[in-house]
Amino acid sequence: MPELPEVETVARQLHLSLAGQQFCGAQVFDSKLTIVLPEQACDLVVQRVFRLGKQVIIELQSREHSYSRRWLMIHLGMTGHLQWHPLFQQVKPEKAVTHLRARFTFDHGTLDFIDPRKFGRAGFYYHLEEITPRGIDPTTNDFTLKALEALLAKSQQAIKVWLLRQDRLVGIGNIYASEILFAARINPWRQAGTLNQDEIRRLYRTTRQVLKKAIRHRGTTFSNFQDTDGKEGGFQKHLHVYDRAGKPCLKCGHSIRRMAQQGRGTFYCPGCQEEKRNRSLLQRRRKRCA
DNA sequence: CTCGGAGCCTGTCTGC
DNA sequence: TGCAGACAGGCTCCGA
Secondary structure, eight states, X not given: OOOHHHHHHHHHHHHHHHTTOBEEEEEEOOTTOOOOOXXXXXXXXXXXXXEETTEEEEEEEESSOXXXXXXXXXXXXXXXXXXXXXXXXXXXXXXXXXXXXXXXXXXXXXXXXXXXXXXXEEEEEXXXXXXXXXXXXXXXXXXXXXXXXXXXXXXXXXXXXXXXXXXXXXXXXXXXXXXXXXXXXXXXXXXGGGOOHHHHHHHHHHHHHHHHHHHHTTOOOSSSOOOTTSOOOSGGGGOSSTTOTTSBOTTTOOBOEEEEETTEEEEEOTTTTTHHHHHHHHHHHHHHHO
């Protein structure tokens, strides 16, 4: 499940492999994926590869008209990954690659988009604004304590659910939402708009720290994340709560719990994340609703 | 406007 | 061993 750190890892790697290469074409093997090639596609050269939210963006520039740019966007969805084969490596025929959705060819190699669950997307765009997410990227300078405060204000959503909203902050998914809240010692059911100054400050700090550390470890691998060389990430060794239900908390020894929030697994430590206070709050709220 | 739930999709796990 | 059903979660859409 590629989130911000995984996509960042892929984009950085891909930049090293792809920058300066000429685009040669695309083959699509999934009828759900509609990839319309831009005009004069083979005149395009890769300028850079970067991340926008959870999307990998390949910036292409026309050789003839340097002002003319196109953007190839790839969203990996849940199970998608990109595999790069340099020209000297033998490329498997498309039927031999399971779950191959699309194949992009460049003058020095081939980029395979593989996605078992078909939640991924890809396409060419003429304007970057079309695919620029509304939310703030927590790794940029736009993400400030003030900005976070303003975003959180008045929201009645549970903070864990709130963190997954891409129209507020971009890039945080289920793994890092649980990990960030654990590091910030905030209960996942707390209403986002009710966090106090101290909690917002902790949330701000841990959001930056957790994502930064995950990027340093090249992301988290569970069942399927791979980088463009097929290597796994290393952050799963540093997880405190995610996928650790029933195991002891590394800080306080309490048993880590798994509960569902809007159909998604939330992992948290009842010891570190102040469950008792929250429970009574919840009970009071339920009584009021009843 | 906000919020919650359904639906997409398929490999993997669990229970019979 | 084999099968059925539940589960996982990225996102979008729809309705309250």
